[in-house]
Amino acid sequence: xxxxxxxxxxxxxxxxxxxxxALWSVARGWRFPDVLPPDFSMVxxxxxxxxxxGVLPALWTTVLVAGVTTLLSLLIGVPAxxxxxxxxxxxxxxxxxxxxxxxxxxxxxVVLGLHGVFIGLGxxxxxxxxxxxxxxxxxxxxxxVMAGVFANFDSGLEDQARSLGATGWQVMWHVTRPxxxxxxxxxxxxxxxxxTGQYILTLVIGGGRVETLPLLLFSFASAGRNDIAGAxxxxxxxxxxxxxxxxxxxxxxxxxxxxVRP
Amino acid sequence: MAGxxxxxxxxxxxxxxxxxxxxxxGAWGDVLTSARVWAGLAISLxxxxxxxxxxxxxxxxxxxxxxxxxxxxxxxxFLFQINLTVPHLVGALGVLYLFAQSGxxxxxxxxxxxxxxxxxxxxxxxxxxxxxxxxxxxxxxxPFLGLVTLAALQGLDSDxxxxxxxxxxxxxxxxxxxxxxxxxxxxxxxxxxxxxxTFGAYEVPALLGxxxxxxxxxxxxxxxxxxxxxxxxxxxxxxxxxxxxxxALIALxxxxxxx
Numbered sequence: 001x002x003x004x005x006x007x008x009x010x011x012x013x014x015x016x017x018x019x020x021x022a023l024w025s026v027a028r029g030w031r032f033p034d035v036l037p038p039d040f041s042m043v044x045x046x047x048x049x050x051x052x053x054g055v056l057p058a059l060w061t062t063v064l065v066a067g068v069t070t071l072l073s074l075l076i077g078v079p080a081x082x083x084x085x086x087x088x089x090x091x092x093x094x095x096x097x098x099x100x101x102x103x104x105x106x107x108x109x110v111v112l113g114l115h116g117v118f119i120g121l122g123x124x125x126x127x128x129x130x131x132x133x134x135x136x137x138x139x140x141x142x143x144x145v146m147a148g149v150f151a152n153f154d155s156g157l158e159d160q161a162r163s164l165g166a167t168g169w170q171v172m173w174h175v176t177r178p179x180x181x182x183x184x185x186x187x188x189x190x191x192x193x194x195x196t197g198q199y200i201l202t203l204v205i206g207g208g209r210v211e212t213l214p215l216l217l218f219s220f221a222s223a224g225r226n227d228i229a230g231a232x233x234x235x236x237x238x239x240x241x242x243x244x245x246x247x248x249x250x251x252x253x254x255x256x257x258x259x260v261r262p
Numbered sequence: 263m264a265g266x267x268x269x270x271x272x273x274x275x276x277x278x279x280x281x282x283x284x285x286x287x288g289a290w291g292d293v294l295t296s297a298r299v300w301a302g303l304a305i306s307l308x309x310x311x312x313x314x315x316x317x318x319x320x321x322x323x324x325x326x327x328x329x330x331x332x333x334x335x336x337x338x339x340f341l342f343q344i345n346l347t348v349p350h351l352v353g354a355l356g357v358l359y360l361f362a363q364s365g366x367x368x369x370x371x372x373x374x375x376x377x378x379x380x381x382x383x384x385x386x387x388x389x390x391x392x393x394x395x396x397x398x399x400x401x402x403x404x405p406f407l408g409l410v411t412l413a414a415l416q417g418l419d420s421d422x423x424x425x426x427x428x429x430x431x432x433x434x435x436x437x438x439x440x441x442x443x444x445x446x447x448x449x450x451x452x453x454x455x456x457x458x459x460t461f462g463a464y465e466v467p468a469l470l471g472x473x474x475x476x477x478x479x480x481x482x483x484x485x486x487x488x489x490x491x492x493x494x495x496x497x498x499x500x501x502x503x504x505x506x507x508x509x510a511l512i513a514l515x516x517x518x519x520x521x
Contacts, residue, residue: 003323004332010324010404011341017356017401018348020366024359032364032380033372080267095264097516098272104455104512106462108479109505110275112486112498113282136274143267197349200464200483214351214465221355221469233352240347244340 018237024230044231054216055232062212065127065202066195069134070188073142078184081146086155099140107137111204118205125209133205134195142191149183189243196239279505282498289495299500301475306504309392309477310461313399314453320400321407322449326437328408329415345405354398354466361386361394387470394470395477399460410452414445447518454515462504478504 024030025044027037048055084095102110111133115124123129153176161175199214206212213236221229286293293299328339345353360366368383377383387394422444426436442449467477476484478500486497 003327003330004334007324007327007332007338008334010320011338014345014401014404015341017353017360017398018344019356020359021352021356033369035366035369035373076267076270080264083264093516095268097512098268098275100512100515101275101509102271104458104515105275105505105508106458106464106479108462108464108482109501109508110278110282112278112482112501113280113285114274114278115486116285117277117281132274135270139267139271143264193347199351200479204483204486214349217351217355218465218469221351221358226359229355233355237348237352240349241344244343244347 021230021233024226025234027227027230030226044227047228048231048235053228054211055213055235058211058213058216059235061127061210062196062214065130065134065210065212066192068127068131069138069195070191072131073135073139073191074184074188077139077142077187078146078180080143081148081187082150084143085147085150086153099143102136102140103144107198107201108204110136111201115204124205125207127210129205130202130210130212133201134198136201137198138191138194141194142187145187145190146180146183149180149187153179186247189247193240193243196236279502282502282505286495286498286502289499293496293499293503296496298475298481299478299503302478302481302500303503305392305471305475306461306467306478307507309395309399309467310457312392312396313403313460314457316396316400317403317407317456318449318453321404322411324404324408325411325415328412342408343405345402346409348402350398350402350463351465351469353401354394354469357394357398357401358387358470361397388472390472392467392471392477395467398466398470399456403456403460407449407452407456411445411449414448415441417448418444450518451515454511454518458508458511462508 023037026040026042028039028041028043030037047053080099083089084092084099114133118124118129118133123132157175157179158171161171166174196213198212199218202210202212203215206215208215213232217229217232217236220232324342328335328342332338358365362368363380363383363385365383368377368380371377371383372379386397418441423436423441426440427433431439462479464479464483468480468483471477471480475481482497482500482504485493485500488494488497
């Protein structure tokens with residue numbers, strides 16, 4: 001079938017850029033015009049995991065920032081997603097516009113203004129400041145994903161439990177939680193990925209002091225260290241691919257549009 | 263219930279915007295008459311437009327094939343989605359290693375005797391046409407728009423397209439006159455998000471862009487970090503220019519949602 005053939009060509013094109021990156025991470029002396037590396041070695045990875053490169057501290061910073069950002073976003077984003085997914089209320093249009101704004105408006109447009117304010121508050125160059133600014137892209141994402149999850153959740157089940165005498169906490173724990181737990185986990189995992197993908201917000205507010213993996217990757221890449229950049233790139237990509245492997249079936253079909261970001 | 267989240271977003275976002283407006287005061291005259299700024303705006307609009315159109319043209323047919331189904335659909339769909347989780351920066355690096363003048367394609371061209379050295383390979387990164395930047399975004403946004411389209415296709419209630427085909431419409435006509443109008447609201451929303459992102463994102467043009475003219479986000483950040491602190495208000499004004507374009511897009515998005 002010709003159309004399927006064309007689709008496989010598209011898929012191949014999408015995978016293609018990842019191949020030289022992976023090759024560079026194990027390459028040694030790979031110069032023009034060699035199509036493949038003449039020699040393979042683990043030197044790039046040894047360097048990356050060694051004490052000089054700064055990758056391990058950056059990895060830790062990335063995970064810390066993304067972890068805290070995700071937890072905070074879930075804490076306040078899940079109730080907001082429920083409100084948007086299940087209820088009609090006055091001012092809903094305004095709430096939608098506010099949630100949508102950070103998804104459409106690029107980070108650079110607001111982060112330069114925030115920088116001046118954060119200096120005054122002592123939040124620049126700190127993990128706390130970076131977490132706060134990461135909430136801008138991550139929180140709307142969690143809200144929209146959870147709105148989709150709650151839109152598919154049958155609130156009649158809660159009413160039934162309540163009419164049978166369950167307390168508010170019992171309803172939440174025994175009825176709502178099992179109904180949406182899968183969605184919360186997926187939202188959390190992808191929120192984590194959205195945070196780890198941030199570059200300019202971290203650069204501006206972290207001031208280069210809070211160094212995450214993308215910042216380090218960028219500096220090795222602009223310095224022309226293709227082998228080190230390749231190795232960092234491989235480490236950087238792996239968690240996302242693993243998460244996708246685990247959730248692939250959940251993010252297709254109806255409502256999938258909100259599960260992903262450009 | 264939505265209160266705390268909305269307050270947090272509105273506060274961070276609003277403070278950033280208002281502080282930007284206040285601090286950009288006085289720089290607007292210079293910014294709006296600067297050739298650098300207009301050239302940067304033009305290149306950013308070009309990047310956004312070209313990336314969005316190319317990604318859509320690839321993503322929509324891909325989604326149609328996925329909907330039709332074929333052998334190996336599951337694995338193809340998984341591979342198709344992989345880039346969703348791969349950061350832009352990694353994609354930009356991949357494009358750099360493939361398309362640079364000493365990259366994989368240049369090496370293949372050398373072995374095919376098409377070129378005799380790296381300098382003869384066409385400049386596809388750090389180039390005036392922003393080809394490398396656009397390729398990176400197309401690579402990243404095809405899966406996004408593909409899934410948006412696939413979700414819209416799967417959400418269609420009944421088989422209007424099949425009805426049109428039964429009544430004698432060609433496959434192309436049935437798609438153009440029946441299916442496309444039905445999925446258009448969702449697709450257009452996806453395209454707006456892609457345009458806004460590719461127009462305003464920083465790291466890809468920062469890595470793959472040429473020295474002049476620079477894309478507007480790159481220009482804004484470079485001005486902000488200029489040794490001359492007097493350039494900061496101008497940087498704020500450029501950032502607000504980006505925000506202005508984005509707000510026009512939000513208005514468009516909300517209008518599409520209401521129909």
